[in-house]
Amino acid sequence: MKPNIKDIARLAGVSPTTVSRVMNNRGYISEKTRKKVNQAMKELNYFPNELARSLYHQRTRFIGLIFPTISNPFFGELVFHIENICASMGYKVLLCNSLDRVDKERSYLEMLQRNQVDGIIVGAHNRHISEYQSIDLPIVAIDRYLSERIPVVASDNFQGGILATRWLIDQGCRHIIHINGPRKLETPANRRRDGYERTIEEHGRIPLTYEIPKSLIYHENVKTVRKIFAERPEVDGIFASDDLLAATVISEAKKCHKPDLKVVGYDGTETVRICLPQLTTIKQPIHEIAETAVQLLVAQKNNEMTDRKKEIILPVELVEGRVQAGPNNIEDS
Amino acid sequence: MKPNIKDIARLAGVSPTTVSRVMNNRGYISEKTRKKVNQAMKELNYFPNELARSLYHQRTRFIGLIFPTISNPFFGELVFHIENICASMGYKVLLCNSLDRVDKERSYLEMLQRNQVDGIIVGAHNRHISEYQSIDLPIVAIDRYLSERIPVVASDNFQGGILATRWLIDQGCRHIIHINGPRKLETPANRRRDGYERTIEEHGRIPLTYEIPKSLIYHENVKTVRKIFAERPEVDGIFASDDLLAATVISEAKKCHKPDLKVVGYDGTETVRICLPQLTTIKQPIHEIAETAVQLLVAQKNNEMTDRKKEIILPVELVEGRVQAGPNNIEDS
DNA sequence: TTGTAGGCGTTATCAA
């Protein structure tokens, strides 16, 4: 079996207390004993049991992360950064992919509480999860409203919608359509739609938004895009609410011989930039979002949340697709 | 503070033992007490402390995952599936992004041991980490050789290399180049190169492999691709060792007016399929890899590893890029 | 400078 503090104590010929002191650098220890103890720890390949420590200190340094799916590159990169930042601060990360399913989100939430996490960062949310209101733990939401007292970090979705729409207008598009998730979900991401609709209206046109039933199922996207092309053959500009959707629009456009269609996405992940550099998109400050979320979480732990804002909005940026040489590009024909 | 088992016992007017029995359905309990206890648990919004449980049972149901970075869609999707499978079996996942850095991998390894994980799945490996040999824990490696006794799950890299190369030959390519990571890393992924070189030689040609210094840095890829185009202007086929690299090749090819260059990638993630459906690639069975890895881990825990193979190789599949309509595609001009 | 004892929250054994 794994050695414990007593085994070390026995081998070093001291008491467990002394071993503990050596490990934690507390109080006075003679050089001699320190060496003996360290020696014994090496010899037995000893690792202190964090569980026992956590139990005593009532503090685990675990952070729970609940996101729909890290398969999506936006969440993948976001979680990547969050984990990195947490690790640099001595926190460990418990990963949960909720798949946007209420039952999974619920059971993860319970699991995290049972495991005494110090805090939770949530990027997923099914309505009807009232549990969030009764959780007595630091929580930060990313791009979701969970409850009154839970702070939110989000990119400037409204501004993103404006930038995207303006760009399409500047490109000379006359019939601009927006595709997004269901309206009823009151997420900040819906403000992308508001930005689009406002901008379209400011130009004296009529906005038109298509809603996708379930964004996690890829084929739903394809179906929606085809429907749009069928119902609105005049469309010459599309603002898609995320890059994968935009990618789908682009490949469907190729299939349907619509080389003049302009597309703008949302997210601006590295992965998509590499795979689809010609895509114009609204780039979220993924690293800053991660950093802000972790900071807010730590601030809550330390009760430093006195006069802080409950919603932090970070600026976005329109990144133009790289126009590529040759006759091979949807953007430049 | 959070209520504990004693609080429940007090409120229900029973002993902690009884509460424990109710929670775990052990021994005989009268319906009356069961109800009282359940009532008390609801009232205090009680969650049993898994830490204490784990301490007692010497079993945490934590699984540690060490991967270079879940930003990469291959690892992202792999970790996604692993987490899913683990969750369905009641395991929780501690996520570690090692960034291919020795120091990070080392400290994660220590962290996981301190936190008493029940097992580790490793998809990262820097040489010179001897620790793997001394860890007394179930470990499974994905596409890496860590030590003699650590089982490996991998896709059929050799076959993948053959399929990719053959396809390029079938497309009529005369000058086929392979791009891969450093040779000295003795990973199964290097067998992709073996498959390529063998196939090229079988066709009486001379293989040519370019090595990339660090694959995590995107710009390194661009540099290597440009170097290839400069040094080997005659190249008309490239087998890239992963899809992001292949994507880079494609966009650089567009920039350099090489519409006839054929490219094959490796991985076949959903994300890349969506963003770059025209890319031909060797598709790894990501879900099966995840499933096999978890199974092997559990088998080790239960000492069922008697006559099992130490290396499990799963079949790959060549997925042809979807030729798209219009003059917009590198594959069909 | 070092050791003893009690407790962190839970469970299993044994006794009642």
Next chain:
DNA sequence: TTGATAACGCCTACAA
């Protein structure tokens, strides 16, 4: 059917 007790591994008062 229920309860007291010791144990899981560690840490911190308090004592020596």
